[in-house]
Amino acid sequence: MELLEHRIVKRAQKGDRLAFGELVEIYKDKLYNLGYRMLGNPQEAEDVAQEAFLRAYANLNKYNANHKFSTWIYRIATNLCIDRMRKKKADYSLDAETGGVEGGDMYSRLASPGRTPEEDAVRNETHREVQTAIENLPDNYRAAVILKYMHDLSLQEIADILEVPVSTVKTRIHRGREALRAGLKATQ
Known part of the structure; x- marks a missing residue:
């Protein structure tokens, strides 16, 4: 898997959008799951996964092939989740109105x-x-x-x-x- 993944990343770094699409297919569910577990909100999890892919795409030239791609993309997504959690904590106010709460998950x-x-x-x-x-x-x-x-x-x-x-x-x-x-x- 790592060798195949390495080849896909190399193609993506050369501008092959289909190759990057393959990486998205491999990691989209994993990043969504990570975001959902960390943030507890399906919409935020989707947003984090999308943002992680956008950042990865924009910074593919900075990716170090000596490390696993999975480590790099997970680091991006984890940092995005932690940033959102920190912002959430800072945004709490006793005076803030609470919106509707979804009954189920x-x-x-x-x-x-x-x-x-x-x-x-x-x-x-x-x-x-x-x-x-x-x-x-x-x-x-x-x-x-x-x-x-x-x-x-x-x-x-x-x-x-x-x-x-x-x-x-x-x-x-x-x-x-x-x-x-x-x-x-x-x-x-």
């Missing part, structure tokens, strides 16, 4: 043959509790936990994406798991 829209409505309700509530616990993690723990457990990346890949040592990644994942455990216990 993507899990509640999935067809579920074979499960009862009660099982669906319990499952959706569990997903919401986990998503809320993830959203309540500090930004640095959230990124590490999502990249490890939702995207199954190695510690080294996560370290490269977050631009921190592997030991820091291990610490963030451990502390993130502990915070998740505590957050989920609090909801029970």
Whole structure:
């Protein structure tokens, strides 16, 4: 996969838009999932994925072929998510009006043959509790936990994406798991 991906990136760097389209196809769902897990909002996740691809395309000449393309594109998307989370925190105001809140999430829209409505309700509530616990993690723990457990990346890949040592990644994942455990216990 890496060799094929390397060839596609080389073609894209030479101006082949179809090659870049192939990279988009490979990573669009992964970046959307990363954005959704980090931001908890489908629209923001789409925006982050699109922005990551736009930035990657605009900066293809800066991509270092000695590193994996996946690490580079994940770094872009993760940084965009962290920027949005920081802006969100700064925008909160007690006087601000709250807009309509969507009642369900993507899990509640999935067809579920074979499960009862009660099982669906319990499952959706569990997903919401986990998503809320993830959203309540500090930004640095959230990124590490999502990249490890939702995207199954190695510690080294996560370290490269977050631009921190592997030991820091291990610490963030451990502390993130502990915070998740505590957050989920609090909801029970």
